[in-house]
Amino acid sequence: MDDRKRNITVLFVSSSRLSAQEAGQLLAEHFAGVSYPDEIWILGIADNRTTVADLARHQDLKDRVPGFTRFRDTPVLLPFVVNMDGGIESVDGQALAPPVVAAVFSYGLVSIFRAHNGMLDAHAGYHYVKPSKRHSDHFLRTANVLLYGAEVEFIAAAILRRVAGRQVHRIYTDSSSINSLGLSLADLLSRLRGDVRPSVDSFSSYQGLKSDFIIEPDEKSFALISASTSGGLVDELESTRQISRDQQLIVFYVGPPLSEQLVLQDLTSGANELGYIDPFQSWEPKECPLCDQNQSTVIIQGDQFLPASPTVTGRMIGTKDAPSWLNPFMRDVAGKGIITCRLGNRTFYLQIGKVLSGDAGMFSERISAAIERYIPAATEWIVPLDDRDSQLLAEGIQSHLANLGVKIESDHVISARALTEGSHQPLAGGVVVVVASVVVSGRALLNVSRALRTLHPDQPISYFVTLMRTPGEAEARDLEVNLAWGPRGAQFDVHTVTKVFVPNEREVEASTWDRERKFLTVVAERIQKMDQSARIADQLAAIKKRIEELRGPSVGQLFLPGIDADGNEFDLELRPNFAFWSFQPTPKASQADVFFTMTSVLHALRNSRRSASLTRDHNWNVLDPRNFSRFNDGVIQASLLRAALPYELDYSTDAAMSHQMQAIVDASLNSADPAESSAMSEFLLALCTGTLRLEDPDLQLMAHSLKHIAAGSDLRAALAEYFRVVVVDIPAEQQT
Incomplete structure (x- = not known):
C-alpha cells in the first residue's frame, strides 16, 4: 500500500x-x-x-x-x-499497516456511537446517578449503539486486536445490555481460531461485584466494560476479583488520559483526531453541585443500566427561544415569495433567484456587497453549481467583473457537472470561483473541490455561497474548513453571505405533505366503499381536491383551510404582531414564511442547552398545550402541529396535559369566532395520523364533541368521521 x-x-x-x-x-x-x-x-x-x-x-x-x-x-x-x-x-x-487498521476501526466505532446517540445528555432540571453512585449530567450507555447485527460484529472485530495471542474461555460483561457484543466476540473467536466458544456472562457492574457472583480470576477470563469516564470499575475488578488490567477492555471512554491498552475507543476531545466529547465531571452525592441547585436525579438502575421511569414536562415557547439569525433573515424575505415548501424530503426551497434580483432588502444588498468585496479581479474561471439560481449568481458575478474590465468568456464558465463527471479538460492558471446559491449538505461543493484537485492543482480557488442552511453552526464550520483545506493546509477562501440553521431533512423520509397525501388517499379509499349519499360524495370530492393540490412539486396552500359559520372555506393567514418578528411584512407573509419561522424556533429549542429543551431520552419535554392558547392564530397553530416531532405532541402518558390539550381543541371547535377555530382541520389531521396523541378518555371526549362535525359534507367532516370511527372506534350504534 x-x-x-x-x-x-x-x-x-x-x-x-x-x-x-x-x-x-x-x-x-x-x-x-x-x-x-x-x-x-x-x-x-x-x-x-x-x-x-x-x-x-x-x-x-x-x-x-x-x-x-x-x-x-x-x-x-x-x-x-x-x-x-x-x-x-x-x-x-x-x-x-497497523495505523491503517487502527484508523479503519476508529472511524467506524466513532461513526456508530454518534449515529445512535450513545451518550445520554441530561438537560436542565435533572441529572444522573450512575451505577457507581456518583452524580453527573451525562451518562455513556453503550447498549444504545448495539442496534444492528452488522455493527455489533464490526465492534467485536475491532476487539480481536486486543485479545490477539490470548486464550479466552470466559467473557464477562459489566451489563447484560452488551451481552450481544460479548456473544459476537465469542462467535468470531470460535470461527476464526477453531477454539471452543467462550461463555458470556454479566457481572452487573459495581452492584454485582458486591454480590457472590463468581468471576474466574485466571488468565483465560476477559472482561468487557461497556463505557467509563474514569476507569474506576477497572480498578474495582482488579482489586476485588483479581482480573488484571490486561484482561479488561473499556469499549467507549471519555475522561482523563488512560492507558490505550485499556480502551477500545477513546471519544474524549483532544485524545485523538476523532475525539469529540469534552470530559465531564461526576461527583460524590454529598459534593454534587447539581443537587445543590435542587435539580432532580434520575437513577441509572439495574443490570441493563436503564434510567428510572420517565417523566414528561411541558415546554412553553417564547421569543427568547428564537435563534438570533431568524428575525433579520425573515425581515428580508418574508412576504417576498422566497420561501416555498415542496413535496419529498426537502421541505423548504429558498428561491435565491428572487434575492439576486434585489427583492430581499438587506439580504440582496449584502450579496452585492460580498461580490464586490470577495470576488477577485484575477478570476479566470467561474464554476456554478447546476441549479438555476447558482447559474444566475454566476451571471451576476460575470457582470460585476465586466464592470471592472475583466471579461470572463462563456467557455470559462463551467458547470459543476462537467467537472465532476469527467467531461472537461484541466483548467489553465488563474483563480477559480465556485459559486452556490444555497448549500444544504455541501456534497456538491465537496465533489467540485475534489475534481479541482486534478483539474486545477496548486492554483487558487475561492468559494462563494449566498446561503448556507445546515442543522447547526458546527456543520457549517466543518464544511467551510473542508472546502478551505488544500495540500498546504487551509489555503482556499470560503465566503458565506448568510447562514440559517434548520433540521437536517435527510433524516426525514417524506415531508408532512407527503404524509398527508398518503393518509388522505387511505381515507378516500375507505369512503369510496361506503354508500354514496350526496353528503359522502361531497366529502370524497373535497378529499380528492386536496390530494390533487398535493401532487405538484410545490405546495400552494400549506395548511387545510378554515371554515366559517356559513360553511365557506378560507385560507389561514397571519394576523399582525407576530411574536417572533419585530416587523410587519409587506406584502403579507405567506404560510411558508410562518412555517419556516416556527420550524426554526423548534429546531433551536431542541438543540438548546440553556433551558429545558425539546428532547426525548428517558425524561422528555413536550410542547406545553398552553402554547396553542398563547399562539392562537390558526396559521401558527398549524405550523406547530406540522413542524413538531411526534413525541413533542405526545400527551398520552400525562393525564393532566392530555386533558388540557383536549380542552383547548374542544374550545377551538366550539368557538363562535371562525378565526379562533380556523386550525380545526389541522388538529383533526394531527389526531387522525397520530401526530397529536391524547389519553384514551380524552380521545373519547373528543369523539363526542365531533359528532355534529362528522355529519357535515366537507373535508373537515370526513376527518372527524374517520377519527370517531377508525381512531377511537366508536361502536356502530353510537355513530349517528
Whole structure:
C-alpha cells in the first residue's frame, strides 16, 4: 500500500450474505448525502473471504458505482478481511499497516456511537446517578449503539486486536445490555481460531461485584466494560476479583488520559483526531453541585443500566427561544415569495433567484456587497453549481467583473457537472470561483473541490455561497474548513453571505405533505366503499381536491383551510404582531414564511442547552398545550402541529396535559369566532395520523364533541368521521 492520503468509504459485510443489489442500494443511500471517496473498501471477516472478494468484483455492483459517485476517477472497489488477530488484509493476504487498521476501526466505532446517540445528555432540571453512585449530567450507555447485527460484529472485530495471542474461555460483561457484543466476540473467536466458544456472562457492574457472583480470576477470563469516564470499575475488578488490567477492555471512554491498552475507543476531545466529547465531571452525592441547585436525579438502575421511569414536562415557547439569525433573515424575505415548501424530503426551497434580483432588502444588498468585496479581479474561471439560481449568481458575478474590465468568456464558465463527471479538460492558471446559491449538505461543493484537485492543482480557488442552511453552526464550520483545506493546509477562501440553521431533512423520509397525501388517499379509499349519499360524495370530492393540490412539486396552500359559520372555506393567514418578528411584512407573509419561522424556533429549542429543551431520552419535554392558547392564530397553530416531532405532541402518558390539550381543541371547535377555530382541520389531521396523541378518555371526549362535525359534507367532516370511527372506534350504534 502506498503512503498517499486517500478518502476511503468502508462497507462492512457481516457474516450474513449481502447481495450486489443490496450493497449497491446501501452505497447509493450513503452517497446521497456525503462527498465521494477515492476508494470503496468491502470489508468482511476472514472466513467469509470468498464472498467478500466476489462482491467487490461483481460486475453489476461495479457498473452501478459511477452512477452514485462520479464518472471521472470512479472510486475503485477493493476487498479486505479481518483476520483472527484483528488485523486487516487484502483477500490475497497482504496485510495493512497497523495505523491503517487502527484508523479503519476508529472511524467506524466513532461513526456508530454518534449515529445512535450513545451518550445520554441530561438537560436542565435533572441529572444522573450512575451505577457507581456518583452524580453527573451525562451518562455513556453503550447498549444504545448495539442496534444492528452488522455493527455489533464490526465492534467485536475491532476487539480481536486486543485479545490477539490470548486464550479466552470466559467473557464477562459489566451489563447484560452488551451481552450481544460479548456473544459476537465469542462467535468470531470460535470461527476464526477453531477454539471452543467462550461463555458470556454479566457481572452487573459495581452492584454485582458486591454480590457472590463468581468471576474466574485466571488468565483465560476477559472482561468487557461497556463505557467509563474514569476507569474506576477497572480498578474495582482488579482489586476485588483479581482480573488484571490486561484482561479488561473499556469499549467507549471519555475522561482523563488512560492507558490505550485499556480502551477500545477513546471519544474524549483532544485524545485523538476523532475525539469529540469534552470530559465531564461526576461527583460524590454529598459534593454534587447539581443537587445543590435542587435539580432532580434520575437513577441509572439495574443490570441493563436503564434510567428510572420517565417523566414528561411541558415546554412553553417564547421569543427568547428564537435563534438570533431568524428575525433579520425573515425581515428580508418574508412576504417576498422566497420561501416555498415542496413535496419529498426537502421541505423548504429558498428561491435565491428572487434575492439576486434585489427583492430581499438587506439580504440582496449584502450579496452585492460580498461580490464586490470577495470576488477577485484575477478570476479566470467561474464554476456554478447546476441549479438555476447558482447559474444566475454566476451571471451576476460575470457582470460585476465586466464592470471592472475583466471579461470572463462563456467557455470559462463551467458547470459543476462537467467537472465532476469527467467531461472537461484541466483548467489553465488563474483563480477559480465556485459559486452556490444555497448549500444544504455541501456534497456538491465537496465533489467540485475534489475534481479541482486534478483539474486545477496548486492554483487558487475561492468559494462563494449566498446561503448556507445546515442543522447547526458546527456543520457549517466543518464544511467551510473542508472546502478551505488544500495540500498546504487551509489555503482556499470560503465566503458565506448568510447562514440559517434548520433540521437536517435527510433524516426525514417524506415531508408532512407527503404524509398527508398518503393518509388522505387511505381515507378516500375507505369512503369510496361506503354508500354514496350526496353528503359522502361531497366529502370524497373535497378529499380528492386536496390530494390533487398535493401532487405538484410545490405546495400552494400549506395548511387545510378554515371554515366559517356559513360553511365557506378560507385560507389561514397571519394576523399582525407576530411574536417572533419585530416587523410587519409587506406584502403579507405567506404560510411558508410562518412555517419556516416556527420550524426554526423548534429546531433551536431542541438543540438548546440553556433551558429545558425539546428532547426525548428517558425524561422528555413536550410542547406545553398552553402554547396553542398563547399562539392562537390558526396559521401558527398549524405550523406547530406540522413542524413538531411526534413525541413533542405526545400527551398520552400525562393525564393532566392530555386533558388540557383536549380542552383547548374542544374550545377551538366550539368557538363562535371562525378565526379562533380556523386550525380545526389541522388538529383533526394531527389526531387522525397520530401526530397529536391524547389519553384514551380524552380521545373519547373528543369523539363526542365531533359528532355534529362528522355529519357535515366537507373535508373537515370526513376527518372527524374517520377519527370517531377508525381512531377511537366508536361502536356502530353510537355513530349517528
